[in-house]
Amino acid sequence: MSKLDSHLAKVLKDFSISYLSKRQNAFECLDFEALRAQLAEVKDRTIGQLQKYLKQFEEQARKHGSQVLHARDGEEANRLILDILKKHGARKLVKGKSMVSEEIELNEFLTKQGIEPRETDLGEWIVQLDRERPTHMVMPAIHLTRKEVAGIFSRYLGKEVPEEIPALVRIAREELRREIFSAPAGLSGANALIAENGAIMLVTNEGNGRLVSTIPPVHIVLASIEKVLPSTQDALLLLKLLPRNATGQAITSYVSFIAGPHKEAQYIILLDNHRSRILADQKFKEILRCIKCSACLNVCPVYKTLGGKEFSHIYMGGIGTLLTAWIHGLRQSKKLAGLCLGCHRCEEYCAAKIKIADLILALRERLNEELGKPFWKRLAFEGVMGHSKFHRNAFLLAGKATSIISERDGFLRNLPLFLKKYDRFRSLPAPASKSLSQLFKKSFPREKVKKARGKIILYPGCLVEHFYPQIGLAASKVLRALGYQVESAPALCCGFPSANGGFNSASRRAYKKLITKLDDSNYIITLCPTCATMFTQIGPKLLDSEQAEDLAKKAFPFSRFLLEKEKQKCSDLFPSEASARCVTYHESCHHNYILKASDASKKIIQMAVGKEILEMKDPESCCGFAGSFSVDHPEISEALLEEKLALIKNSGAEIVALDCPGCLLQIRGGCHRKGYPIAVKHTAELLAERLKN
Amino acid sequence: MVRSELVKLFIRKAIASGAEVDRFSTEREAADFVVAFLKEKGIERIIAAQDSQLLFKDKKGVSFFEARASEDFLQAEAGLVMADYGVAETGTLVRLDENDKEKMTWTLPPLCLCLLGTERIVPSLEDISEVFSKHLSQIEIPSPQVSLVTGPSRTADIENELSIGVHGPSCLKILVVEGKTK
Numbered sequence A: 001m002s003k004l005d006s007h008l009a010k011v012l013k014d015f016s017i018s019y020l021s022k023r024q025n026a027f028e029c030l031d032f033e034a035l036r037a038q039l040a041e042v043k044d045r046t047i048g049q050l051q052k053y054l055k056q057f058e059e060q061a062r063k064h065g066s067q068v069l070h071a072r073d074g075e076e077a078n079r080l081i082l083d084i085l086k087k088h089g090a091r092k093l094v095k096g097k098s099m100v101s102e103e104i105e106l107n108e109f110l111t112k113q114g115i116e117p118r119e120t121d122l123g124e125w126i127v128q129l130d131r132e133r134p135t136h137m138v139m140p141a142i143h144l145t146r147k148e149v150a151g152i153f154s155r156y157l158g159k160e161v162p163e164e165i166p167a168l169v170r171i172a173r174e175e176l177r178r179e180i181f182s183a184p185a186g187l188s189g190a191n192a193l194i195a196e197n198g199a200i201m202l203v204t205n206e207g208n209g210r211l212v213s214t215i216p217p218v219h220i221v222l223a224s225i226e227k228v229l230p231s232t233q234d235a236l237l238l239l240k241l242l243p244r245n246a247t248g249q250a251i252t253s254y255v256s257f258i259a260g261p262h263k264e265a266q267y268i269i270l271l272d273n274h275r276s277r278i279l280a281d282q283k284f285k286e287i288l289r290c291i292k293c294s295a296c297l298n299v300c301p302v303y304k305t306l307g308g309k310e311f312s313h314i315y316m317g318g319i320g321t322l323l324t325a326w327i328h329g330l331r332q333s334k335k336l337a338g339l340c341l342g343c344h345r346c347e348e349y350c351a352a353k354i355k356i357a358d359l360i361l362a363l364r365e366r367l368n369e370e371l372g373k374p375f376w377k378r379l380a381f382e383g384v385m386g387h388s389k390f391h392r393n394a395f396l397l398a399g400k401a402t403s404i405i406s407e408r409d410g411f412l413r414n415l416p417l418f419l420k421k422y423d424r425f426r427s428l429p430a431p432a433s434k435s436l437s438q439l440f441k442k443s444f445p446r447e448k449v450k451k452a453r454g455k456i457i458l459y460p461g462c463l464v465e466h467f468y469p470q471i472g473l474a475a476s477k478v479l480r481a482l483g484y485q486v487e488s489a490p491a492l493c494c495g496f497p498s499a500n501g502g503f504n505s506a507s508r509r510a511y512k513k514l515i516t517k518l519d520d521s522n523y524i525i526t527l528c529p530t531c532a533t534m535f536t537q538i539g540p541k542l543l544d545s546e547q548a549e550d551l552a553k554k555a556f557p558f559s560r561f562l563l564e565k566e567k568q569k570c571s572d573l574f575p576s577e578a579s580a581r582c583v584t585y586h587e588s589c590h591h592n593y594i595l596k597a598s599d600a601s602k603k604i605i606q607m608a609v610g611k612e613i614l615e616m617k618d619p620e621s622c623c624g625f626a627g628s629f630s631v632d633h634p635e636i637s638e639a640l641l642e643e644k645l646a647l648i649k650n651s652g653a654e655i656v657a658l659d660c661p662g663c664l665l666q667i668r669g670g671c672h673r674k675g676y677p678i679a680v681k682h683t684a685e686l687l688a689e690r691l692k693n
Numbered sequence B: 001m002v003r004s005e006l007v008k009l010f011i012r013k014a015i016a017s018g019a020e021v022d023r024f025s026t027e028r029e030a031a032d033f034v035v036a037f038l039k040e041k042g043i044e045r046i047i048a049a050q051d052s053q054l055l056f057k058d059k060k061g062v063s064f065f066e067a068r069a070s071e072d073f074l075q076a077e078a079g080l081v082m083a084d085y086g087v088a089e090t091g092t093l094v095r096l097d098e099n100d101k102e103k104m105t106w107t108l109p110p111l112c113l114c115l116l117g118t119e120r121i122v123p124s125l126e127d128i129s130e131v132f133s134k135h136l137s138q139i140e141i142p143s144p145q146v147s148l149v150t151g152p153s154r155t156a157d158i159e160n161e162l163s164i165g166v167h168g169p170s171c172l173k174i175l176v177v178e179g180k181t182k
Helices: A006-026 A032-048 A050-063 A074-087 A099-103 A106-112 A122-129 A146-157 A165-182 A208-214 A232-247 A275-280 A285-289 A301-306 A317-327 A330-338 A345-349 A356-371 A375-384 A388-400 A417-423 A436-443 A462-466 A469-481 A496-500 A504-516 A529-543 A546-554 A558-565 A567-573 A589-594 A598-609 A634-651 A661-674 A683-690 B003-016 B027-041 B050-056 B100-105 B125-137
Strands: A067-071 A092-095 A116-119 A185-188 A192-194 A199-204 A218-224 A254-258 A265-271 A455-459 A485-488 A523-526 A555-557 A583-585 A655-658 A679-682 B020-024 B046-048 B078-082 B085-087 B092-097 B111-117 B145-149 B171-177
Touching: A006 A232, A006 A301, A032 A050, A032 A232, A032 A285, A050 A067, A050 A265, A067 A074, A074 A106, A074 A185, A074 A218, A074 A265, A092 A165, A092 A208, A099 A106, A099 A218, A106 A116, A116 A122, A122 A146, A122 A165, A146 A165, A165 A208, A185 A208, A192 A232, A199 A208, A199 A232, A208 A218, A208 A254, A208 B100, A232 A254, A232 B125, A275 A285, A285 A317, A301 A634, A317 A330, A317 A345, A317 A356, A330 A356, A345 A356, A345 A589, A356 A496, A417 A634, A436 A462, A436 A469, A436 A485, A455 A469, A462 A469, A462 A661, A469 A485, A469 A683, A496 A504, A496 A529, A504 A529, A504 A546, A523 A529, A523 A546, A523 A558, A529 A546, A529 A555, A529 A589, A546 A555, A555 A558, A558 A567, A558 A598, A558 A683, A567 A598, A583 A598, A589 A598, A598 A683, A634 A661, A655 A661, A655 A683, A661 A679, A679 A683, B003 B020, B003 B085, B003 B171, B020 B027, B027 B050, B027 B111, B027 B171, B046 B050, B050 B078, B078 B100, B085 B125, B092 B100, B092 B125, B125 B145
Parallel strands: A067 A265, A092 A116, A092 A185, A185 A218, A218 A265, A455 A485, A455 A523, A523 A555, A583 A655, A655 A679, B020 B171, B046 B078, B078 B111, B111 B171
Antiparallel strands: A192 A199, A199 A254, A254 B145, B085 B092, B092 B145
């Protein structure tokens, strides 16, 4: 944890918990899914005719006496603002919160020109006095403690100030009022530009937005072009989602609609800064739907662990990674793109239905194409995994060496020092001495099951194939008990890890090879949610073939198959008396957010154990495995695992069930390291143990 | 929703947002309350939007001062305005302001008193979106504004802990009066 700040981790963790419950209350009686679908539709429709609506906005705003200016890029916007300030003889500019002004680094520019920019949002002001950048779009100074803020204020005022939040807020009120009343010009952003009447909408809590737009004689509005919306009604739709999704408030303290100048003049600067380029890209244009609510940050496991200072260029987190790539350049986005776990949680919460995690995958591919591929990933994804024989033989060889490299309990002996960071926090499994396909031949000779109800091909995924074959055997046992003939798929990688690393052609090759080797069957049953994602979603997109489409319809995650196709029969499989042991359930990210199959798993488990699951707190929080992520970022992986283990332990359960072999590796290894007497089981294992007879 | 339910919902939501709410059956009663309240608090420097000044025409013990320049607003201890609408869903007050002075009256002083007629309460913002639209389209007014205010000014910028009264009022008192007002 050395690289991570423990105060920050605590604040962010508390925030993410309080955020979720406040948000839930704020959306009470509202249909979030319907609202965000509506917003996405309005946004798409508007950016589809962006020039038309911008023109209408401009005409209407001019009628009110506003002056509308266009800036191609940040440099031009900075120049325009400087010219306005010079024209009005202003040497100071008071600012409301504006992420766009951060984007174009306005403060740095004005300071160099001898003009004093003064932030008036409390968080922004603190960060400015500390010569830092915001680390959260809505709460810019979330990384600082009250003690640190008191220190910053003391240095600024040249006198000691108390380390109490109300006192600090009072100081800000007094100081900033003085600044606002003495400034000849104020700048604000805009949450929406309304085309039908030329008004802007400003959403704030503190009230500084009202002051900087009302008190100084000159008001400058800096807004990026995708902020335009056709009507007031559309702006109200945005308002229904924005505060609820941003801070869990039904509405903020202040919302102002302003049409035309209050006093001397109002200038509205419409900034493009690469947005027209984004708009022209069919794949990425949906990022222009973003309303900057920052829900994607609030729920991101990596943001929660690292904070916005590490996980940002200027824009933060998942959406920030995408905006950075387009606005500040691919190179600047490279580190950020590597920080995405690919858990897809952000997509569940995005107010505008942006497929953030999917787009980060696409971005990784572009990064590989344009900036070159990292060596170890090329070796892994294009070298080893790209060649099925090599891949298989490496594991078989390792399996043979198992007795030398591992302890009796199935975990590796301690790793050498230079690899220590990977197994310090979790024991790593040793490869099984016999792979699933080898065991399968022995356990279930290829005979026809009498009066079989159909044929199932079991696709175990690499971890089950080579490390946890017992999960595969357990699943077959259950499926055979239902009367199916079960066969194991050839030991070939599905190609997901390559796609996840941005190696689409390697992924396509792998998936194509796999599916040509699959026999005909009624169903493909998967034991790993990422493989299931490959069969049901990524594969068909990569290959665009009839066979891939056909497989997508036949492929089911194990638990969903049982619940959707065999619910009735399943109830006869398990004894009527309840299990003596208590089971909790960990919701694996891909199983949960992409396949949406956690409920199916819980229902089927409850059926098997004959009683309710003992819910842990925050069952959906990520365990930190995420495939190659835990190799790239062991310290984040460790922090997330620590948290997960605490939640599991506090649940009081003796068994934690889950549906992802990756999570199983991480959590089982973590429990082993800590000496927790908790059994970690794949749903298939749990079910097989509960079978009658 | 019947009117009485709507009023109840508005009051519940306004209180949840941190506002204080009192109910009166007539404007006269509300005005009497304001006079007594200000006297009790020892507040003397009050500014008021024109619409609400009328209520106090014949009241003794309360006088309003006129703010000529922006700086004058800083002297005021309380601001008195009348809301055009109340939004029950969120406990929000709505004013269709026509100039910056009206807006500053309920933004700058630390105490904000706002009168609201029960008949002016609507279920949600969508119910008055047409009104907003119309108001904002007027070009004969120099700067049409719509202000939505919900609870006192707030921030959670330090350690995500709630504090009130950053840039706007730290106390918002809503006087709900039976009938129409204005």
